[in-house]
Amino acid sequence: MDPQNTNMNTEAKMMMNHAKTLRLHTGNLVSRSRLKxxxxxxxxxxxxxxxxxxxxxxxxxxxxPSKDFPDTLDCSSSQETEAITPEEREELKVSVKLFLCESLQSSIRDAVEMACxxxxxxxxxxxxxxxxxxxxGDSQTLAxxxxxxxxxxxxxxxxxxAAIGTSDxxxxxxxxxxxxxxxxxxSNQVNLASCCVMPPDLTAFAKEFDIQLLTHNDPKELMSAATFQEAVQVGTQDLNMANWRLEWVLRYSIIVKSRGIIKAKGYLVSARKASP
Structure with a gap:
């Protein structure tokens, strides 16, 4: 193995071991074909x-850096999403779905700030x-x-x-x-895996109050704790990630309004190390 790569891996592992929060940005999946x-x-x-x-x-x-190890580690793909320029902003719609893995209200603001x-x-x-x-055993409630x-x-x-919506x-x-x-x-997203046809009462209510009904195929739990730890272990060459917890996952799509095509899509992910 290249000694330089070995040194970089050692430094990276030290940074990961020191960090308390991990932020990931996958880059634009539309233009990237690196996935297995x-x-x-x-x-x-x-x-x-x-x-x-x-x-x-x-x-x-x-x-x-060899001196200071940050508490928050930002790990981005080398092929990051190109920033949206002011000139093209009017032509683009930025849509987001935010999956909260823990009931922390600060996560919502953190995720939105990071996306912006x-x-x-x-x-x-x-x-x-x-x-x-x-x-x-409990059902979803307004509270x-x-x-x-x-x-x-x-x-x-x-x-x-600008606009906020719900899911399921x-x-x-x-x-x-x-x-x-x-x-x-x-808007309200409906999972068609659980109901092949939109419920008539939901359709009628949404139409009356101008709520857009959308469909999706996301599972109830986007990623389990075990799957997250496994993914991180593989990506970090077998670091022990058992004490890391997924906080939230934000999936974004940048859509060209006039053509209805997705220009960019990606994920932002936040995880934190549990206190010993």
Whole structure:
């Protein structure tokens, strides 16, 4: 092995061991064909491939400082998404789905700030929230959704987000949220794996209150803790990542409005080391 690569790997592993927070940016998947499988079987598999490839890329190219090891480690693909220029911003729509793995409201603001900074925009056009699932045996409730929605509303008021939406709400829960919320949901995603046809009552309610119904194929849990740790271990050449926890995953799409095509797509991921 090249001695220079060995030194870089040693430095990178020292940085990873010192860090308390890990931030990943996969770069633009539309223009990148580095993933092991050209067409991942599922969103979960795509994310797992992305984490492995991004960390492997970072480990092989990083030249970290030898003195100071940061608490927050930013690991990006060498093929990062091109920043959106002010001239083309009007022609593009930036859509985001945010998967919260833990019930931390600060995660929402952190994720939105990171997305704006990464893509060089001052505002995201739409954000759909997928909060962490309720405890085993419990069903989703308005009380479960309210803290996350209030944080999204604050980001709308500060003009960081233009429109906010939900995921997997039935008609009753969507109606409860709509009646309670100050900033109304503009969309609701429905998983067609769980219902092949849109429920008529949901369709009628959404039409009456101008809520867009979208479809998706994301699993309830985008990535398990074990799968995340496995992906990081592979990408970092077998570092022990057992005490790392996934905080949130943000998937973004940059769409050319006039043509309806996806110009860029990628993931931002945040994880933190659990206290011993």
């Amino acid at each position: 499988k050209k067409c991942p079987a599922s969103p979960s598999e795509e994310l797992q491939d992305c984490i492995q490839a991004t960390l492997s890329d970072w480990f092989s190219t990083t030249k970290p 900074q990464t893509l060089a925009v001052s505002q995201l056009d739409s954000v759909i929230i997928a909060p962490p699932g309720p405890l085993e 479960h959704l309210q803290p996350a929605w209030e944080e999204l509303e604050a980001l709308v008021r500060s003009q960081k987000i 709400l039935d008609k009753d829960l969507l109606e409860q949220l709509y009646n309670w919320a100050q900033v109304k949901p503009s």
